[in-house]
Each structure stands twice: as C-alpha cells, then as structure tokens.
Amino acid sequence: MDVPVSVFEGQPVDEQARLIAMVHEGARDGFQYVYDRFRIGYGVQTGEAMPQALAELYTLFNSEPWLDFARRLTGDERIAHVDAMATRFGPGQFLNGHNDHHEKAGRLYAYVLNLCPRWRAEWGGLLLFKDDAGEVVEAFTPGFNVLNVFRVPQAHAVSMVTPFAGAPRLSITGWWRTHPLSLSPPPISAAHGGGGPRSGGGGEPRARWMGSPPPPSFGWSPSPASGGGDGPVTPRAWPPTSVPPTGSGGRGCWSPPGRSWRRSPPRRR
Incomplete structure (x- = not known):
C-alpha cells in the first residue's frame, strides 16, 4: 500500500499510531513492512x-556498460534491464521476511546500493x-557506495531501524531482470514476494509503503496510480572498471572504492 507521505503526516498523531499499530499486529506472525x-x-x-541524480542513475543502470558489468559479475547473460527505487527506512x-519471487516479472537478482556514510x-x-x-544465517550492515547483490528467490528481510539510529537508512534498490515491466504498478502482494495483502498503488511520488491499508478514518484510499519513495537522495555513481570472480553466485557485497568482493556461496546441507 503506497500512502502518500503528505497524507500520512497530515493525519492526527493518534490516527498515525493506529495505522502503525495495524502494521505491527500483522508483522507479529506474518509478512509486513513499512518504509518510504x-x-x-x-x-x-x-x-x-525528481532529483536529476536519480534520473541519471537510472540511465546509468540501464546503459550497456552497466548491464555488461552485471552480466560479468553474475555470469548470467539474461540480464537485460535494471529497475530502481530510492528507499528510506526511518526509526521503527x-x-x-520475503523471497522476491514473482513468476512473470523476470527477476534474476536483487540489489541494494547502500548510501549510508555512517552506520552502526x-x-x-x-x-x-x-x-x-x-534462522538468520548471514547479515549485512549498511555502508556507503556498497552494492549488495543476491540471486532470487531467496529468503531475506530488513531488520527494524532503532529509535536511536543516528540517520535514516538510505539506499537504491531493485532487481536485475530479463525484461522491463509495463508502466502499470504491480499488486503489492507481488512486489516483494512471499505474502502480503493485495492493493493498488499510491498517488504521489513521496510514499510511505506499508502492508496494511489505512482505516476509513484516514479519509483517503489508494488509486490505481503509482506511488513511491521519499526524500532527495544523491548517489555517487561509480563506473565499473573491473569485476570480482563470478563463482557460483549466491550473495555478496561489492565495494568499488576498495575493489573488494565478499561473496557467500549457497549453503549446502
């Protein structure tokens, strides 16, 4: 559910708390989420x-040099399109957990370009x-200009940002796909994969994405228009000049400034 940030923040505090409580109730034993x-x-x-930097980054991601980098990194020649969304996780x-499975979306790999200069x-x-x-088998801490890439479907989650966090968790995230999607927004249950209620999109570019529809007292309901995101994000794009060993895939962390690669192969039992 994309709730425009202006709508959410324009509600009385008790109404905001009521909606968040609904999300928390669903999160206790099921699939839920809330972030911008x-x-x-x-x-x-x-x-x-949108900020020009975001449009330029999307162009970079879908340029042939970048697509070639993605193919060499993964050893997968099927990669033909990169989508992207700017995300912000604030306190709470x-x-x-979800697996990003979407049968018709052509998702091959998920990525997170971390944009957190300082994070604990x-x-x-x-x-x-x-x-x-x-059970949690591996965890990656947000960093700056660090790219996490992993094959999907694969079970993963983002833990809650604490109330005392010194900054929002900023990133550009999306999937490396076999083909671009149509302009129509997907149902929310399919957006991450692995559960969640079905709903339409938001109504303005700045959106708080959550897994529970707002109560009628909000005086707002979703429209078929697409929503998404929050806040100007200025990424430092980097041209890939070399790639790490491809191996058998799995998941890993690629940090261009140090040219370092840390990959965890699929676990074998």
Whole structure:
C-alpha cells in the first residue's frame, strides 16, 4: 500500500499510531513492512519530477556498460534491464521476511546500493538472510557506495531501524531482470514476494509503503496510480572498471572504492 507521505503526516498523531499499530499486529506472525520509497524507473518513464541524480542513475543502470558489468559479475547473460527505487527506512521502519519471487516479472537478482556514510549495526536496518527454518544465517550492515547483490528467490528481510539510529537508512534498490515491466504498478502482494495483502498503488511520488491499508478514518484510499519513495537522495555513481570472480553466485557485497568482493556461496546441507 503506497500512502502518500503528505497524507500520512497530515493525519492526527493518534490516527498515525493506529495505522502503525495495524502494521505491527500483522508483522507479529506474518509478512509486513513499512518504509518510504520512490519508484525511479516509473517516474522516469512517466515524466515524474525528481532529483536529476536519480534520473541519471537510472540511465546509468540501464546503459550497456552497466548491464555488461552485471552480466560479468553474475555470469548470467539474461540480464537485460535494471529497475530502481530510492528507499528510506526511518526509526521503527522495517521489511519482514520475503523471497522476491514473482513468476512473470523476470527477476534474476536483487540489489541494494547502500548510501549510508555512517552506520552502526546496533542501529538496525540490517539486510538479513534466512534459511528454510527461518534462522538468520548471514547479515549485512549498511555502508556507503556498497552494492549488495543476491540471486532470487531467496529468503531475506530488513531488520527494524532503532529509535536511536543516528540517520535514516538510505539506499537504491531493485532487481536485475530479463525484461522491463509495463508502466502499470504491480499488486503489492507481488512486489516483494512471499505474502502480503493485495492493493493498488499510491498517488504521489513521496510514499510511505506499508502492508496494511489505512482505516476509513484516514479519509483517503489508494488509486490505481503509482506511488513511491521519499526524500532527495544523491548517489555517487561509480563506473565499473573491473569485476570480482563470478563463482557460483549466491550473495555478496561489492565495494568499488576498495575493489573488494565478499561473496557467500549457497549453503549446502
């Protein structure tokens, strides 16, 4: 559910708390999420106003040099399109476990371009990977200009950002796909994969994305228009000049300034 930030923040505090409580109730034993996002690709294709840096980053991601980098990194020649959304996780925001499965979306790999100049693991916002039993087997702390890439479907989550975090968790995220999607926004249940209620999109570019529809007292309901994102994000784009060993895939962390690669191969039992 994309709730425009202006709508959410324009509500009385008790109404905001009521909606968040609904999200928390669903998160206790199921799939839920709440964070801010801006769908960059959709905005570029529809002429939505956005910071120039975001539009330029989307162009970079879909340039042949970048696509070639993605193919060499993964060893997968099927990669033909990169979508992107700017995300912001503030205190109390999170993304419960899911696997990104979407049968017709052509998703091959998920990525997170971290944009956090300073981050402590104690602040939460960790990218968690889970095994079939739901146990956390690996975690990545947000950094700056660090690219996390992993094959999908694969169970993962983003832990809740703590109330004492010293900054929001900023990133550009999306999927490396076999083909671009149509302009129509997907149902929310399919956006991450692995559960969640079905709903339409938002109504303005700055949107708080959450897994529960607002109560009638909000005086607002979703429209078929797309929403997404929050806040100006200025990424430092980097031209890939070399790639790490490809190996068998799995998941890893690619940090261009140090040219370092840390990859965890699929676990074998």
